[in-house]
Each structure stands twice: as structure tokens, then as C-alpha cells.
Amino acid sequence: MTAIAYSQGEKPLHEYLRQHARNQPDKCAYNWYGRELSYRELDDLSDRFAAKLAALGVKKGDRVVLFLSNCPQYVIAHFGIQKLGAAVSPCSPLFKQHELEYQVSDLGAEVIVAADTLYPVIEQVRAKTRLRHIFLTSYSDLLPEQPAIEVPAEVRVPRQPVPGTMDLLGTLADVKEAPPSPQLDMDDVVLLTYTSGTTGMPKGAMLTYRNALFKTLCAASAGAVGNDTVTLAIAPLYHIAGMLMGINCTIYSGASAVLLHRFDPLAVLQAIDRYRVSHWYSIAPMNVAVMQVPEARRYSLTSLKINPCTSFGITLTEPLANQWRDFAGGCQTFEAAYGLSETHTCDTGTPRDAVRWGTQGRLMPGVECRIVDKDSGAVLPPGEMGEITLRSPGNFKGYWNKPEATAATLRDGWVYTGDMGKLDEDGYLTFSGRFKEMIKVSGYSVFPEEVETILVKHPAVRQAAVIGVPDATKGEVIKAFVVLKPDAGEVRAEDIIGWSREQMAAYKVPKMVVFRGELPATGAGKVLRRLLREE
CATH class of the missing domain: 3.40.50.12780 (ANL, N-terminal domain)
Structure with a gap:
């Protein structure tokens, strides 16, 4: 290299x-x-x-x-x-x-x-x-x-x-x-x-x-x-x-x-x-909020030249970028990057002279990317959708005290992201969603097991399962399915939500709670969140 x-x-x-x-x-x-x-x-x-x-x-x-x-x-x-x-x-x-x-x-x-x-x-x-x-x-x-x-x-x-x-x-x-x-x-x-x-x-x-x-x-x-x-x-x-x-x-x-x-x-x-x-x-909702400040025109933004921006909640589109440019006196804004914690983020960046809307930019020098078939592991040609895998000097050394999780994610120097995407012939990456079950709430990563582990600490809850559901403002929000203990008495969804606000970060709190007599599960007892999502 x-x-x-x-x-x-x-x-x-x-x-x-x-x-x-x-x-x-x-x-x-x-x-x-x-x-x-x-x-x-x-x-x-x-x-x-x-x-x-x-x-x-x-x-x-x-x-x-x-x-x-x-x-x-x-x-x-x-x-x-x-x-x-x-x-x-x-x-x-x-x-x-x-x-x-x-x-x-x-x-x-x-x-x-x-x-x-x-x-x-x-x-x-x-x-x-x-x-x-x-x-x-x-x-x-x-x-x-x-x-x-x-x-x-x-x-x-x-x-x-x-x-x-x-x-x-x-x-x-x-x-x-x-x-x-x-x-x-x-x-x-x-x-x-x-x-x-x-x-x-x-x-x-x-x-x-x-x-x-x-x-x-x-x-x-x-x-x-x-x-x-x-x-x-x-x-x-x-x-x-x-x-x-x-x-x-x-x-x-x-x-x-x-x-x-x-x-x-x-x-x-x-x-x-x-x-x-x-x-x-910035993130896109910030730009929108700034433009809505009363008497915003009183302030000079002409010094602002470059504004990398991430789409969370609101997608950064070319019309929105043009609106910001006109508002801020010529400042250029564009989709910032694609990346994840395991790669210290910024695996791609958008060239300021070659913005390609709808993508997360082009691979940074020194970053390699392969799109692979999720089942076979075969490397797919440009334009085909598969799992994003990455290799660079930014790749992490593994998970702290978690050798099995490390082996699943870090293979032969490549980080298997669990994200869906495609790569075009010019090296522009398009992120299309997550194979994994992580939920993105206002840009924050929430894993179902984390919320479920806390929910079952509620004295009335016997079992809980969590999924993400689409939300126009936050991208996704948390929906919880709860099985109550037999002696729980009367418990309302509002009770669970209010308790959750005291027990976990605001972005992890379920926005809706559905009570069930039982949850769909495998023979081994693993909850099938997939079936809950399909409902």
C-alpha cells in the first residue's frame, strides 16, 4: 500500500x-x-x-x-x-x-x-x-x-x-x-x-x-x-x-x-x-431549523463555505441543498459520508466538484469496499445490491472481550457491516438499509436486545420484544410487544412508556406498546421479531 x-x-x-x-x-x-x-x-x-x-x-x-x-x-x-x-x-x-x-x-x-x-x-x-x-x-x-x-x-x-x-x-x-x-x-x-x-x-x-x-x-x-x-x-x-x-x-x-x-x-x-x-x-434537520428562525436574514453567513451534512430524519436532496446555498450566501452542502463505529466512520466522502445525489459519496483513498452476496459471500459486480464490506487502516481491532462477535464481523481484515448497498463503477456507494436488526432513531443506533433487557426489569413485565417502525420525523421509532406477568394487575401502555423514560435514554423509549399473551418464538424459545415486523 x-x-x-x-x-x-x-x-x-x-x-x-x-x-x-x-x-x-x-x-x-x-x-x-x-x-x-x-x-x-x-x-x-x-x-x-x-x-x-x-x-x-x-x-x-x-x-x-x-x-x-x-x-x-x-x-x-x-x-x-x-x-x-x-x-x-x-x-x-x-x-x-x-x-x-x-x-x-x-x-x-x-x-x-x-x-x-x-x-x-x-x-x-x-x-x-x-x-x-x-x-x-x-x-x-x-x-x-x-x-x-x-x-x-x-x-x-x-x-x-x-x-x-x-x-x-x-x-x-x-x-x-x-x-x-x-x-x-x-x-x-x-x-x-x-x-x-x-x-x-x-x-x-x-x-x-x-x-x-x-x-x-x-x-x-x-x-x-x-x-x-x-x-x-x-x-x-x-x-x-x-x-x-x-x-x-x-x-x-x-x-x-x-x-x-x-x-x-x-x-x-x-x-x-x-x-x-x-x-x-450538520444533520439535515438542523439546516431546515436554521432557515426557519425569524429574522434569520439579520445574520451574515457569507463566511460559511462548506457544509457536509448527514441525512437523519430529513433527506438531504438537491433542492434542499440549493435552498441552503441561496439562504447561506453560496455555501455548498452535500451528503457527508458513509461509515460506522467499527471503521471509525468516513469510509466515503462526497467530492465537492462531483456530487452524485442519492449516494453517500465516493470511497476515500485507502478504503476498499466489496459488495458481497449475503448468503454465498460471493463478490458482486458494480450496480448489484448486497452486503457492504470494508477494509482500510481505519478498521477496528475487534470488540472488547467479545471474540465470537469479533469473528463474525471482522473476517480476513474485512469488516462485514450488515448493511445493504451497492457500488457503482466510479466508486460511489449507495446505502440502502440494514440486514441487521439495529433500529435508527434520529440517527442513534438502538439494538432491540438492549431495550428488551431493560423492559423486563419492569416489575409487571414477563417478556418483551422490540422492533423499529417507520417514522416521518425520526426515521424509525421503537415499538414494544410486552407479555405481562400473571399477577401484574392493570397496566397501561402509558405506564410502560412513562417507566421507560426513567430507565433509558429518550431515543430508546418505546413510542408505542402492544400487550400480548405470548410472543412468536422458535422451538428453542428465541423470539421471532421478523414475524412481529411482518404484522
Whole structure:
């Protein structure tokens, strides 16, 4: 394979951060509602966090959980962990007790970095896991006194001290030691992002320094992210795509990122106008919402040049792209990419001068794709529909402690995605659906077994089965089929839904519940979701 021309050579992304801290120390790396964090500060604070973790006994190969939404502290922790050769494992801040307990226990993690507002969830699982060290931070900790753009109410809440935990930024201020310098290899696992994969409960996809560097080059090249770029980072940093665009591309290129806690259409307009944002990775409903802001024309979007966009809920069509171009003063938008956690995403990218609507773009340089027959495994010719399989330096090393699941997905260096698609003669990929039973709710991956495992914890539920049903807004929503215990008494669908809201992330909560006397099953007792879908 031809050597890949990385801008600073093949080394971990945190070493790119160190180099930028030397070459452009005062340049803004992250702008948090008007508070600028320079490359020097980011490198220093992540060094301090690495030193603090080392003092607690964290070493290469250990797992550290991040449980917070977008904020500068997320980036500080991310790189501090990876500087030690330890592995970052993001948890959705939407997680409730059972979800957090499952991931923390599966990892055997002893350290967690979390938002102080999420501590009640940690408290519920602390005694049931190996957690020993808890760092808390407030989203308000780094806010400027006079924020320059609209700030969500939850970001303004002052920090609440919690006995028995450590204040992240306060602790870092007291660190005097230099971080250790462990021997690192590009194939070391430094990211464990949980995904449902092709079967079963969520699994930790083991990703390496090399995986991250390669896919960062792909994404930066596809999006034309360079040293002069000002990006708008809104996508969740705990999600593989948000991490790639909001953290990795910024640091690789030495760019500046305007970081928002979450999407707010008015804040988007204000940020682009005030900070002359040139690049924004969005999802299609965001663009629509921004265009619907009253008096949106008051804001200048002429600095915005490139807008890779993902179709979730709303499909990015050529007419919608043209509408956005006219609204934003010439900004080009196009379907961003196809990818998955197991490949560190961005296996394709749309050439800006050769957009092909209805596809997910063209294979990135260095990425191989074969479309194979699901039954025979035979490689199919261009234009024929089959299972998408991928091979590249971005492919994961397997699932954490799941050798059988790894063997099913990773075969001879190829990731078998479980997705249907076709590849044309020019290398453009069209994604057409999922062979696997994963459900996509507003872009979030939900595996039926995960929701079912929680539903059967309800005191009245004996058995549950979950499927996805089409939804015009969210793509799919959850439909649950429930068998009640004989002594359950009167239970309504609303009771199950309300209980679920307290037990699982909002996107996993069933939108509808159907009660059954029994569920269709095989002779061995395996529920046949296929029959439920056919109904």
C-alpha cells in the first residue's frame, strides 16, 4: 500500500496537539461561547490530566469513561487519557442507570469523568461497578462572564460540589508533576466506542491511534479542513462522527472550533456571523431549523463555505441543498459520508466538484469496499445490491472481550457491516438499509436486545420484544410487544412508556406498546421479531 502523506507524519493525534502548541501556542483551539482555549492551554491542561490520572494509578491499557456533553473539558479529558495510552470510552449523557452500569461494568472501568448534573446516575451504579475515582465538572466552569452568543440554560447552572468526588478543573490547577511518557504504538487501542455491531448487546469497538489518524486525514481532506478553517462543532463529541469532526479534524489541522453544547438554531446563526465560521458538519434537520428562525436574514453567513451534512430524519436532496446555498450566501452542502463505529466512520466522502445525489459519496483513498452476496459471500459486480464490506487502516481491532462477535464481523481484515448497498463503477456507494436488526432513531443506533433487557426489569413485565417502525420525523421509532406477568394487575401502555423514560435514554423509549399473551418464538424459545415486523 502507498505510504499515506500525513501532514506531520504518522503519530498519535495528541502529538499533533503538542506540535501546534509549540508552533501556534496562542491560537484559539476552542471557542466556548466567547471563552477561547488556546492550543497551549489545551496541551497543558491535557498534560495535567494525564499526570493526575497516572498519580491515581491509571496506566496504558486502562479504560476511562467520559459521561458528559459537549464542552472544552471533554476535549481536555479525551487527550489526557490518550497521552497515557489509556482508552477513552464515551457514554451518552442521555444514559440512565442500567445503560451506564452495563458499559462501565463491561469495561471494568475505575475512573469516570462526568458532568456534575449527571452524578445522580453515577451514584446509582457506583456500588455495583469498580468505579473508584470520579471527576466532575460543570458546563458553566469555563463560560465567560459575558457570553458572546446564546447559551443554553443548562450550561449556565453553577457547579455543585459533591463530597467524595474530584472537581476536574480545580484538581488540574494543583498538578505540579509532568505527565509520564509511556512507550506508545500506533496500533494501541485508545478508544472504545460502544455500538450494537451486528448482533446482541452493545459492544466496545476497539479503535487505535492509527485508526483515528487515518480517518481524520480522510475527513479533513473531504471537508477541506485546514489551518485557516474555523469550524462549528455541534455534533455530540461522544458520537464517533462528532468526535471525528469536532475533535480530531480540528487538532490534526490546527484549526479553530466554535464549540456549542448542543444545537440551537439561533446560536448557530450568531456563531457563524460573529466568528466567521467557514465549515460546519450538520444533520439535515438542523439546516431546515436554521432557515426557519425569524429574522434569520439579520445574520451574515457569507463566511460559511462548506457544509457536509448527514441525512437523519430529513433527506438531504438537491433542492434542499440549493435552498441552503441561496439562504447561506453560496455555501455548498452535500451528503457527508458513509461509515460506522467499527471503521471509525468516513469510509466515503462526497467530492465537492462531483456530487452524485442519492449516494453517500465516493470511497476515500485507502478504503476498499466489496459488495458481497449475503448468503454465498460471493463478490458482486458494480450496480448489484448486497452486503457492504470494508477494509482500510481505519478498521477496528475487534470488540472488547467479545471474540465470537469479533469473528463474525471482522473476517480476513474485512469488516462485514450488515448493511445493504451497492457500488457503482466510479466508486460511489449507495446505502440502502440494514440486514441487521439495529433500529435508527434520529440517527442513534438502538439494538432491540438492549431495550428488551431493560423492559423486563419492569416489575409487571414477563417478556418483551422490540422492533423499529417507520417514522416521518425520526426515521424509525421503537415499538414494544410486552407479555405481562400473571399477577401484574392493570397496566397501561402509558405506564410502560412513562417507566421507560426513567430507565433509558429518550431515543430508546418505546413510542408505542402492544400487550400480548405470548410472543412468536422458535422451538428453542428465541423470539421471532421478523414475524412481529411482518404484522
